[in-house]
Amino acid sequence: MEIKEALMVPFEATKKVIRVTKALFAPKATEVWWDKGVKRELHYRGKHIIKAELCIGCSMCARACPVNCIEMVPTGVKKPRAVPKVRGNECIFCGLCEDACPTKPEKAIKLTDNYSMIVEPGTWDNLYQFVFEPEGLEEAIEKAKKMEEMIEKKKREALKKKQLEDKKGEEK
Amino acid sequence: MGSSIATAGYTFVVEETKEVVGEDLGLLQEKLLQLNWGVQHPASGPMRLKVWVDGDEVVKVDPDIGYVLRLLEKLVEYRTWINAIVNVERACFMDDFGTMTGYSIAAEKIAGVEVPKKADYVRTILCEGGRIVSHLIGLGSFVGVMGVHTPMQWALIAREKFLDAFETFSGQRIATSSIVPGGVRYEPTGKFIEKMVVAVDYLEKEFIPRYEEVFVDNPTLKIRSVGVGKVSKEKAIEIGLAGPALRASGVASDIRKDYPYAAYGELDFKVITKEEGDSYARYLVIWEELKESAKIIRQAIEGLPEGDYRTKFPIKVPQGEAYVNVEWARGCFGFHLVSEGGTGPYRLKMRAPSFANLWAMPEIMKNVKLADVPVIFASLYMCHGDIDR
Numbered sequence: 110m111e112i113k114e115a116l117m118v119p120f121e122a123t124k125k126v127i128r129v130t131k132a133l134f135a136p137k138a139t140e141v142w143w144d145k146g147v148k149r150e151l152h153y154r155g156k157h158i159i160k161a162e163l164c165i166g167c168s169m170c171a172r173a174c175p176v177n178c179i180e181m182v183p184t185g186v187k188k189p190r191a192v193p194k195v196r197g198n199e200c201i202f203c204g205l206c207e208d209a210c211p212t213k214p215e216k217a218i219k220l221t222d223n224y225s226m227i228v229e230p231g232t233w234d235n236l237y238q239f240v241f242e243p244e245g246l247e248e249a250i251e252k253a254k255k256m257e258e259m260i261e262k263k264k265r266e267a268l269k270k271k272q273l274e275d276k277k278g279e280e281k
Numbered sequence: 282m283g284s285s286i287a288t289a290g291y292t293f294v295v296e297e298t299k300e301v302v303g304e305d306l307g308l309l310q311e312k313l314l315q316l317n318w319g320v321q322h323p324a325s326g327p328m329r330l331k332v333w334v335d336g337d338e339v340v341k342v343d344p345d346i347g348y349v350l351r352l353l354e355k356l357v358e359y360r361t362w363i364n365a366i367v368n369v370e371r372a373c374f375m376d377d378f379g380t381m382t383g384y385s386i387a388a389e390k391i392a393g394v395e396v397p398k399k400a401d402y403v404r405t406i407l408c409e410g411g412r413i414v415s416h417l418i419g420l421g422s423f424v425g426v427m428g429v430h431t432p433m434q435w436a437l438i439a440r441e442k443f444l445d446a447f448e449t450f451s452g453q454r455i456a457t458s459s460i461v462p463g464g465v466r467y468e469p470t471g472k473f474i475e476k477m478v479v480a481v482d483y484l485e486k487e488f489i490p491r492y493e494e495v496f497v498d499n500p501t502l503k504i505r506s507v508g509v510g511k512v513s514k515e516k517a518i519e520i521g522l523a524g525p526a527l528r529a530s531g532v533a534s535d536i537r538k539d540y541p542y543a544a545y546g547e548l549d550f551k552v553i554t555k556e557e558g559d560s561y562a563r564y565l566v567i568w569e570e571l572k573e574s575a576k577i578i579r580q581a582i583e584g585l586p587e588g589d590y591r592t593k594f595p596i597k598v599p600q601g602e603a604y605v606n607v608e609w610a611r612g613c614f615g616f617h618l619v620s621e622g623g624t625g626p627y628r629l630k631m632r633a634p635s636f637a638n639l640w641a642m643p644e645i646m647k648n649v650k651l652a653d654v655p656v657i658f659a660s661l662y663m664c665h666g667d668i669d670r
Contacts, residue, residue, distance in 0.1 A: 152452035152467055175364035203458045205364050208466065220452070 154202045155224040157195045157241040161249035163217035166190040170218050173209035176201055184246070186253040193218055195241040197226060313340060316651075320348070324426040324655045326665045337650055342643040350669040357629045362388055362598060365626055367458050372614075372631060373666035374455050375418055376411035378404070379609035381460035384629070386542055387618040388462035388594070390603040397589045398544075400464035405544040405581045406477060407450070407460065408607075409574040413484065414443050415610035416571045419662050423564050424496055426655040427505055432496050439488040442480035449473045464591030474582055481575050489572065497568060506561040510645045510657035513558060520641040523634035524612020525566040526661050530558035536608035548580045560660035567662060597624055611635050611662055631670060635663040 166189030171179040178199035181191035210216040319325035327348035369384040370377035421433030444454040450473040451459035517530035535552040537545040555562035612634025621627040
């Protein structure tokens with residue numbers, strides 16, 4: 110090694126140290142995009158949103174699905190009798206379920222512009238459990254139950270009235 | 282290895298026994314050598330060509346396909362009339378609009394449904410967009426097999442603009458599933474038209490002049506491709522070439538002109554033909570069709586009528602059969618659709634142009650140099666998705 114090069118060694122070393130310390134405090138070159146709420150186009154076909162209040166349980170979406178990834182889960186009440194549950198692992202995001210949904214003006218099953226779908230770790234068990242569940246299902250079931258009770262009450266009252274009227278008629 | 286040549290009808294011709302330090306060199310003793318061009322080759326795609334070479338000259342080529350077989354034709358039988366499009370469009374991801382249009386027209390023919398004019402025009406715009414997207418990749422990969430990867434990158438930049446337009450229209454960039462029996466699925470909004478115009482502008486004003494300057498009429502490119510894989514007009518018809526490869530041999534066959542579908546009958550465009558019939562002519566046909574497609578898109582956008590974009594398609598379709606040909610990016614794509622009066626197709630047979638080109642290829646590849654194999658392969662402009670289906 111020549112003397113010139115030997116003299117340059119500490120200089121080069123300090124240069125490198127400065128560069129490393131600068132890089133430590135600099136902002137990251139990459140960004141975490143899924144926190145930013147990136148807006149997609151009007152028709153973007155991403156994650157499903159299923160509104161249990163609007164659903165009438167006709168299972169048109171399950172019939173329209175080309176890959177049979179929509180399952181109709183029975184609710185136990187009369188209306189809706191069953192609500193759709195989408196297996197996100199098998200879905201191809203074609204949007205034909207949305208086309209088939211007959212509810213108006215808002216559709217009960219819709220594809221949103223939310224496209225951040227992360228399953229970690231991506232094992233088969235985890236992927237199989239990656240399901241888009243209906244929103245507000247319990248409330249909808251309670252509402253439906255209340256409605257059914259109301260209807261039954263009204264029916265009973267109507268029956269009682271009818272019976273009373275019949276009795277009166279017989280008495281006359 | 283040796284036995285496969287023997288089964289193919291080739292005999293071993295032992296030229297000389299070569300021994301290196303007392304060790305038998307085996308393969309070098311055979312006159313005919315079988316090479317596997319493909320699967321791992323960067324230009325081949327998911328496919329293998331068994332190439333028998335005599336020195337540097339190709340004696341015989343035998344394509345080995347089936348790596349991306351998805352049974353699309355069979356899967357369609359388990360679908361309804363509407364949602365069968367997701368299987369049809371997956372014949373090839375590059376130009377999915379052509380296949381969807383063909384299937385939809387066939388289904389409409391059986392059902393006796395008339396499509397609104399607006400849907401026809403939107404289909405035309407989308408089909409031409411798909412053709413441009415596909416041709417861009419075709420151009421890029423043709424120069425790419427010769428070792429220059431810049432045109433592919435340029436083509437991908439131009440392609441991106443079209444994909445943006447497709448996303449605005451349907452919500453997906455590649456598997457759009459946007460054309461259904463009875464029309465198109467979405468309203469062609471102003472934003473979609475705007476993005477399409479932006480994409481065509483970019484193509485015509487930026488991509489085409491820049492590309493033309495470097496990669497068309499390029500002397501190095503000509504050395505590699507002029508006169509390679511020459512097919513005469515008579516032979517092209519005899520071996521059943523399709524699409525740009527057929528037009529490069531001087532046969533003006535274009536379904537858009539011969540049997541107009543969608544809105545092609547009302548638009549003004551010309552069929553591009555070349556007389557030479559070699560690899561370079563096929564490349565030029567793709568190149569000039571790109572310009573023609575941009576013109577068609579402009580015309581269709583100008584003439585876009587008002588009205589509905591979709592009519593109701595019946596759930597059950599009466600019995601019947603229909604055969605429809607569409608001019609896909611890679612040639613004439615045939616759909617034979619059979620209905621038995623059910624809620625879905627009884628049988629669908631797809632006649633793919635790439636498949637026809639593939640089995641014409643061994644004929645073209647006789648007595649060429651081994652280095653010309655990728656050039657001829659890329660110039661025939663095939664898609665593995667529709668070879669295997």
